[in-house]
Amino acid sequence: MALIKGVLSKVRSGLRRTRQALAAPLRSVLSGRTLDEALIREIEAALIQADVGVAATRRLVGSIREARSSGALTRGEDALEHLKAELKAMWPSADRALRLADTPPTVILVAGINGSGKTTTTAKLAAMLQAQGKSVLLGACDTFRAGAVKQLEVWAHRLTERAGAGAPAVHLVRGAEGGDPAAVAFDACDAAVSRGVDVVILDTAGRLHTQDPLMRQLAKIRDVAAKRIPGAPHEVLLVLDATSGQNALRQAAVFTDAIDVTGIILAKLDGTARGGSVVAIRQATDIPVKFIGVGETPEDLAPFDPDAFVEALFATDDADRAA
Amino acid sequence: MFDRIQDAIGGAYRALSGKGTISEANIRQAADDVRTALLEADANYQVVEAFCEEIVAEALGREVTRSLKPGQEFVGVVHRKLVELLSPPDGAEPGVVQVAPPPTVVMMCGLQGSGKTTTCAKLAAYLKKRGRSCLLVAADLQRPAAVDQLRTVAEQVERDAPGGARVLFYAEPDQVGAYGEAVGVAVGVCQRALKEALRERVDTVILDTAGRLHVNDELMGELERVHRAVRPHQTFLVVDAMTGQDAVHSAKAFHERLHVDGVVLTKFDSDTRGGAALSINRVTGAPIRFIGVGEKLDALEEFHAERIAGRILGMGDVVTLVEKAQEEVSEEEAAALQEKLARGEMTFDDFLKQLRAIRRMGPLKQVLGMLPGVGSALKDAQVDDKQLNRIEGIINSMTSAERRDPSLLTASRRRRIARGSASSQQEVNRLVKQFEAVSKMAKQMAGLGAIGKIKAVRQMQGQAQQLAAGGGFRPKAGTRTVSPKAGYKKRKAKRR
Ligand SMILES: Nc1nc2c(ncn2[C@@H]2O[C@H](COP(=O)(O)OP(=O)(O)OP(=O)(O)O)[C@@H](O)[C@H]2O)c(=O)[nH]1
Ligand SMILES: Nc1nc2c(ncn2[C@@H]2O[C@H](COP(=O)(O)OP(=O)(O)OP(=O)(O)O)[C@@H](O)[C@H]2O)c(=O)[nH]1
Ligand SMILES: [Mg+2]
Ligand SMILES: [Mg+2]
Numbered sequence: 001m002a003l004i005k006g007v008l009s010k011v012r013s014g015l016r017r018t019r020q021a022l023a024a025p026l027r028s029v030l031s032g033r034t035l036d037e038a039l040i041r042e043i044e045a046a047l048i049q050a051d052v053g054v055a056a057t058r059r060l061v062g063s064i065r066e067a068r069s070s071g072a073l074t075r076g077e078d079a080l081e082h083l084k085a086e087l088k089a090m091w092p093s094a095d096r097a098l099r100l101a102d103t104p105p106t107v108i109l110v111a112g113i114n115g116s117g118k119t120t121t122t123a124k125l126a127a128m129l130q131a132q133g134k135s136v137l138l139g140a141c142d143t144f145r146a147g148a149v150k151q152l153e154v155w156a157h158r159l160t161e162r163a164g165a166g167a168p169a170v171h172l173v174r175g176a177e178g179g180d181p182a183a184v185a186f187d188a189c190d191a192a193v194s195r196g197v198d199v200v201i202l203d204t205a206g207r208l209h210t211q212d213p214l215m216r217q218l219a220k221i222r223d224v225a226a227k228r229i230p231g232a233p234h235e236v237l238l239v240l241d242a243t244s245g246q247n248a249l250r251q252a253a254v255f256t257d258a259i260d261v262t263g264i265i266l267a268k269l270d271g272t273a274r275g276g277s278v279v280a281i282r283q284a285t286d287i288p289v290k291f292i293g294v295g296e297t298p299e300d301l302a303p304f305d306p307d308a309f310v311e312a313l314f315a316t317d318d319a320d321r322a323a
Numbered sequence: 324m325f326d327r328i329q330d331a332i333g334g335a336y337r338a339l340s341g342k343g344t345i346s347e348a349n350i351r352q353a354a355d356d357v358r359t360a361l362l363e364a365d366a367n368y369q370v371v372e373a374f375c376e377e378i379v380a381e382a383l384g385r386e387v388t389r390s391l392k393p394g395q396e397f398v399g400v401v402h403r404k405l406v407e408l409l410s411p412p413d414g415a416e417p418g419v420v421q422v423a424p425p426p427t428v429v430m431m432c433g434l435q436g437s438g439k440t441t442t443c444a445k446l447a448a449y450l451k452k453r454g455r456s457c458l459l460v461a462a463d464l465q466r467p468a469a470v471d472q473l474r475t476v477a478e479q480v481e482r483d484a485p486g487g488a489r490v491l492f493y494a495e496p497d498q499v500g501a502y503g504e505a506v507g508v509a510v511g512v513c514q515r516a517l518k519e520a521l522r523e524r525v526d527t528v529i530l531d532t533a534g535r536l537h538v539n540d541e542l543m544g545e546l547e548r549v550h551r552a553v554r555p556h557q558t559f560l561v562v563d564a565m566t567g568q569d570a571v572h573s574a575k576a577f578h579e580r581l582h583v584d585g586v587v588l589t590k591f592d593s594d595t596r597g598g599a600a601l602s603i604n605r606v607t608g609a610p611i612r613f614i615g616v617g618e619k620l621d622a623l624e625e626f627h628a629e630r631i632a633g634r635i636l637g638m639g640d641v642v643t644l645v646e647k648a649q650e651e652v653s654e655e656e657a658a659a660l661q662e663k664l665a666r667g668e669m670t671f672d673d674f675l676k677q678l679r680a681i682r683r684m685g686p687l688k689q690v691l692g693m694l695p696g697v698g699s700a701l702k703d704a705q706v707d708d709k710q711l712n713r714i715e716g717i718i719n720s721m722t723s724a725e726r727r728d729p730s731l732l733t734a735s736r737r738r739r740i741a742r743g744s745a746s747s748q749q750e751v752n753r754l755v756k757q758f759e760a761v762s763k764m765a766k767q768m769a770g771l772g773a774i775g776k777i778k779a780v781r782q783m784q785g786q787a788q789q790l791a792a793g794g795g796f797r798p799k800a801g802t803r804t805v806s807p808k809a810g811y812k813k814r815k816a817k818r819r
Contacts, residue, residue: 045368048362048368048568049367049368050568051567051568053363054359054362054363055363113565113593114436114438114590114618115435115436115438115563115590116436117436144618145472145618146472146473146475146476146479147468147469147471147472147473147475148468150467150468150472151466151467151468151471151472153468154467154468155467158467206618208590208592208593209593209594210592210593210594241436241563243566243567243569243570243573244565244566244567245565245566245567245568245595245598245599246364246365246567246596247365247565247593247594247595248567250594268434268435268436268536270536271434271536271537271538271569271573272537272538272569272573273567273568273569273572274568276567277567296435296465296466
């Protein structure tokens with residue numbers, strides 16, 4: 001119980017950090033001003049600088065212009081509220097929960113480009129599930145990158161240690177370095193079934209969406225999991241780096257093509273990047289954002305909160321002005 | 324990666340061409356296209372605004388040279404500006420500057436996951452190839468297994484990378500702590516590593532530091548202390564080429580605290596448009612020294628502003644293409660081909676060989692973007708093995724005389740070839756058309772100077788478009804025109 005409490009308070013403080021970064025939102029700039037073309041351009045600039053992208057920004061700003069010419073919006077703050085409502089409507093609360101199998105084990109496949117935060121996110125998910133009293137098994141399917149297996153092993157060890165006696169362990173299944181990642185996935189699923197583990201999380205090697213053979217390898221990992229456990233993987237999570245720009249759209253599209261992504265985790269949102277690319281992604285796809293990463297420790301995972309996220313999009317800070 | 328900018332600038336100078344003078348209106352229109360393209364390429368908003376203002380001012384203040392069309396003039400302005408933006412301010416050489424007496428100390432820094440550790444090893448391989456020994460120092464005591472990662476790649480370089488020099492590794496594994504626990508320890512580790520480097524008489528010391536957020540005061544403070552303690556000769560900021568608008572913020576913060584001497588842009592092998600390259604240079608003034616183009620330890624290239632700017636302008640990054648091609652074709656082969664091309668004597672066999680080489684050279688789009696002239700027209704085309712086999716089939720059904728001289732290909736001969744290769748006559752016609760267009764382009768490009776190339780590119784743009792429109796190269800599904808949403812829905816429907 002103490003552990004769970006600790007986790008909760010950490011997440012809360014992590015979120016507070018993100019919220020604080022959002023202080024001085026565009027609101028203060030917009031309040032008390034009439035909504036004219038100059039102001040609309042400022043909003044446009046704010047969206048672009050949040051990585052929302054040119055096309056998605058144009059669509060959003062277009063709807064403000066429309067509402068203004070119809071007389072529905074007249075003041076700066078109206079425009080902001082209008083935009084926020086529009087953005088928040090993009091992410092219904094329904095699809096934010098982790099999808100678990102009716103009968104365990106649940107299999108979660110974690111994928112993404114190099115260095116986006118997959119392995120750390122895997123550890124964070126494991127910590128979260130562990131805090132919910134579930135036993136977790138990590139499959140070290142990154143057999144390629146130097147130190148990748150060891151990294152996951154350290155996490156499994158740390159999570160097991162700190163949970164103390166009686167708490168569910170975090171297992172690890174690994175293969176030979178340079179070995180077939182799909183074989184590791186199979187072994188992990190196999191071990192999960194025989195050990196009666198609740199959730200399997202498969203950490204995969206980073207790969208650029210432009211590398212066809214590696215994308216096919218990922219599909220193979222997924223297929224192998226499905227073969228061993230019918231219905232698996234129950235979640236296919238794409239870890240995106242919040243500092244990524246418009247390339248994130250390509251990543252979302254290509255990874256979805258290859259392995260039917262079921263949810264996005266937006267990592268590294270604790271910096272100054274706004275992660276606005278998920279707005280553009282949402283305009284183009286049905287993939288929901290499920291969690292955000294707000295730090296490097298296992299507790300630094302929070303459910304995606306559209307309200308806080310949208311507020312953050314409009315944060316202006318000195319860095320923006322000084323650039 | 325700069326394909327979109329190429330598009331826009333191509334569009335801009337198409338719009339401008341034929342008109343006698345550069346007017347404010349058409350310059351603004353062109354600059355607006357450039358602006359959009361740069362923003363879509365993730366260049367920072369403020370940087371783009373400033374850049375566009377400058378090119379407009381410069382273009383307007385310029386007398387149009389009689390011999391050049393205004394469109395060319397504008398391209399010249401944009402090109403010069405881009406090179407200026409991307410070039411080292413002091414005209415510094417690319418690569419690692421060495422100091423005497425050794426060791427030269429190089430410190431890597433950057434955000435989490437940007438590619439620091441990998442780049443350390445790549446740099447070691449780069450130096451080894453040039454006969455310089457180095458010591459890799461594991462100064463990341465935070466990330467789980469960071470030390471093991473560096474040790475592994477250091478051993479790989481020592482064992483497998485070409486070159487004669489030693490590659491040593493320094494770590495103090497017992498100092499490793501969990502996040503937040505080992506802050507500050509890196510200072511001592513680096514100091515002791517430096518002593519080791521002196522004892523071992525290595526040429527270069529490379530410090531791999533932990534990834535950190537530019538807004539994390541504690542960790543940035545640690546980095547400053549390391550910096551003060553070891554006084555690196557070169558501080559390299561390692562940045563992911565896919566970074567968006569935030570690139571300026573992190574780069575600026577690292578630069579202010581450490582004074583960044585050089586930038587390494589990693590993951591350049593992705594299809595990112597790489598506008599971050601423009602942003603970072605502008606806010607730090609630090610030159611981009613290297614680009615990372617893959618996970619392998621030899622995937623590091625020196626950065627050349629001219630090349631990238633050329634790519635931006637759709638002039639084609641000829642140099643890189645030639646270098647890449649050289650990995651595929653032997654030097655004599657390449658020279659022979661070059662001569663043939665210049666004489667307009669390309670054969671169908673050469674054509675096929677070229678297609679195969681392009682196919683092997685990696686993501687086709689990337690290569691096509693570098694091909695002079697054809698880049699913007701063919702960037703969404705995809706040549707897969709199946710198509711290559713069909714093309715090969717058709718060519719195999721030609722006589723050797725026909726392969727050398729397409730003018731022999733009369734309608735009846737084409738019918739025969741179609742039958743022989745089990746393809747349609749349209750397919751044969753299409754291939755011949757493609758061949759002729761490519762052959763003509765190749766001939767024009769061979770042996771042209773820079774200005775000539777700009778001219779030629781403009782002429783070719785029209786031809787290339789026809790070539791693409793003529794088909795043969797299947798437009799790739801799922802690019803830009805088809806929204807991923809549509810694809811997603813389709814699949815969902817299928818599953819039900
Ligand atoms: N600040 C911050 N750092 C993070 C976050 N998530 C991951 N990181 C850091 O980002 C770096 C890369 O994370 P990894 O989990 O190793 O990334 P990966 O996607 O597994 O990397 P590859 O396997 O090499 O492709 C590490 O230094 C992590 O500590 C986050 O939410 N916030
Ligand atoms: N495709 C590609 N991948 C790269 C390149 N450079 C690095 N990577 C990959 O990016 C991921 C992260 O690289 P690291 O070298 O671990 O990054 P780092 O900056 O040391 O990460 P931290 O120490 O956690 O901050 C790994 O999967 C690397 O293999 C590159 O140029 N191209
Ligand atoms: Mg990993
Ligand atoms: Mg590292």
